Amino acid sequence: MKTSNVNVWFTCEIATDHKWLMPLQEAFKQISSPDDRLSCPCCAGLKVCASNCLENVRPDLAGMWSFEKNVEAGLKDGPGGVLAKSDGMFWVENGEGRVWEVKVRKAVGTPGLPIPPPLPVPPPAPKPEVEEKKITEVPAPTPAPISAPAPAPLHSPTSPEEDKKWKQKFTKTINALKFASGFKAIMGLGFGKKKKKPTEIKFESGDEGEEKGRA
Ligand SMILES: [Zn+2]
Ligand SMILES: [Zn+2]
Structure with a gap:
């Protein structure tokens, strides 16, 4: 046989x-x-059989089965045809439009449902080009600090001869100023009052009045 x-x-x-x-x-x-x-x-x-397939071992996870993506991946028997211990991958989807691939064994061994991977950071939106009319501002001139003129340095003789010379020069200058102011004073007082004085003198003299009165 x-x-x-x-x-x-x-x-x-x-x-x-x-x-x-x-x-x-x-x-x-x-x-x-x-x-x-x-x-x-x-x-x-x-x-694979009823007791070791994804469909029965983890029905909650099997509920995330993405039929379209898994058929594309060759898993045509559904979650009932996938060993829960498989090292292969399968596609899951959440209710928010996210579809991603997970490892069967890892997803089955992890409590709770898999969470989608973080979304790639979108590139920064181009800034709307706002034509900014740049006003070229001429900066106001910063006022120069008002600095008081430096006081004339006081005479500080370096030698007795120099001191003597300076004193002579100083005295000359003072005398010249005295003369000038004195002259002005003479001009002011002298001629101004002399013009009035003759009339006053005439008025006060009284000789003519007496003479006129007598006449
Ligand atoms: Zn089965
Ligand atoms: Zn058995």
Whole structure:
């Protein structure tokens, strides 16, 4: 009896959907005694079934299944055809229009639902060009600080001869000023009153009046 090319269905007692097909000859190789058991590929996480698929292990995560993107990625059997232990990726989408890829095993092992990756920072919007009429303001000239003229330096003789010379010059200057002011004073007082004086003198003299009265 030939057994080598016969494929036989086997089942596992863990779950009814743990079924697999394998060559009978291969099965005999694994079993050498009646107590031996075949290794269930479903229990080993090698074959997807109801108890190890994403759909049943994490129904909340399976609810984020992006059908369009996963079909494009070749996952045509839906979340029921994906091993929860898979190292592969699958696409999820949230209710806010975000669609992104996650690793099956990592997403299944992480409590809660995956959060979308941060959005790329949009480039800064170009600033509306507002033509600013630049008024070229001529800066008001800063007033120069009013500095009082430096007081004339007082005479500080460096030698007795120099001191004497300076004193002579000073006296000359003072005398010249005295003369000038005195002259002015003479001009002012002298001629101005002399013009009036003759009339006063005439009025006060009384000689003529007496003479006129007598006449
Ligand atoms: Zn099993
Ligand atoms: Zn399944």
